[in-house]
Amino acid sequence: MTRKIRTRIAPSPTGFLHLGTARTALFSWAFARHFGGDFILRIEDTDEARSTQEAVDQIIAAMKWLDLGYDEGPFYQMQRLDRYREVIASMLEAGTAYHCYCTPAELDEMREAQRARGDKPRYDGRWRPEPGKVLPPVPEGVPPVIRFRNPIDGDVTWDDLVKGPITIxxxxxxxxVIARPSSVPGQVGTPTYNFCVVVDDLDMQITHVIRGDDHVNNTPRQINILRALGAELPVYGHTPMILGPDGEKLSKRHGAVSVLQYEEGGYLPAAMINYLSRLGWSHGDDEVYSREQLVSWFDGTHLAKSAAQWDAAKLNWVNGQYIKATPDADLAPLVAAQFARRGIAAKADDHLARVCGLFKDRCATTVELADWAQMYFADVSPSAEDLATHVTDAVKPALATLADKLATVEWSKAAIAAAIKETLAAHSLKMPVLAHAARVLVCGRAQTPSLDAVLELFDKESAMKRLRAF
Known part of the structure; x- marks a missing residue:
């Protein structure tokens, strides 16, 4: 292709940006970036009854969170109505479109009769102009739709970037129908999706359309409209859908929720990009790779023909790898944001960064990291079971000794470790017995990293107060 590569993502603001659309956006973005092209954001808002500003805002916020920067846009279809009507007028003049005065009741009757005969329900062309054909008289008071005059003979064939040659x-x-009825006599009503998308792709010089395979049936119609307009066709690539773990269509119970809910759920955008890119595309056996590597590899090949399967455990594993590799100082504001959602105030300072560094290897999400870190910023409530199991009468004298020794030492990991060792020797105890009891009191749980490392990050006064609370 000699033209500059231009791709687009065109979500409808009738709902939030979900995983399938996010993956399509990612593929389109990576393809454009690989070839040094442009990536365009278009908002397809012609469904006035269902489109909302809240959904528009969420789509843009989700794109920003994923860092899928677009070069142009966002463009809004409802702001381009004059352009669509201009093209429709030219098509009416050229005879590639026409007015149809069928009422909804007539269309229902038409389809019922076709079903009764065993035919595929479809418009029968009764208002389609043909040489020598006498059209019905125009009914009074019936606003017309405008229909595209689709070719009757021949085939539509394209070489799909994912599926290979397709012929319909x-x-x-x-x-x-390319325009709905208008309540204003003589005016063209709101254009329909399949028409607007063609004009948009033409005007925006889109060279590659990467989208879900639920659009395959739209493609021959759009190709025919483009040909009627004398336009050069883009390359189409239809990616299979994402399925849930049970092989069914991805639903909310699997994870088909707003992309931004994954931000709240403690996932890193780079990890989401990494995981989403592996749903329907691969580069050998590589599992964890950078955005830069993705762009360098993503040339439109190796796109899977079969449906991808959502795997929440795999996403958690990938996210955990990114959390481990993220600098502690970069994790601190993410954990502080999780605290803010819980009503806990914490500064994203060096102390929180050190806390993140202590626990991050154990965590798949920043929610889990905040769960661990919360002991330093809010009161703990050990369970009755943990208290009964670990803070026994047999260990309480040792806890008192440990508290006395810690009260006099410099608050450092080495000094804390020495105080623990001396306490164990004085009471002839093994480490787990004392450590579990101290953890339950100070941390609210029996399992943590090494006790000296955990205690060091506490404010000394707070740790001592908790340690003596038995």
């Missing part, structure tokens, strides 16, 4: 007969396609 024009006889399978009826005359598509």
């Amino acid at each position: 007969s024009n006889r399978e396609l009826d005359d598509l």
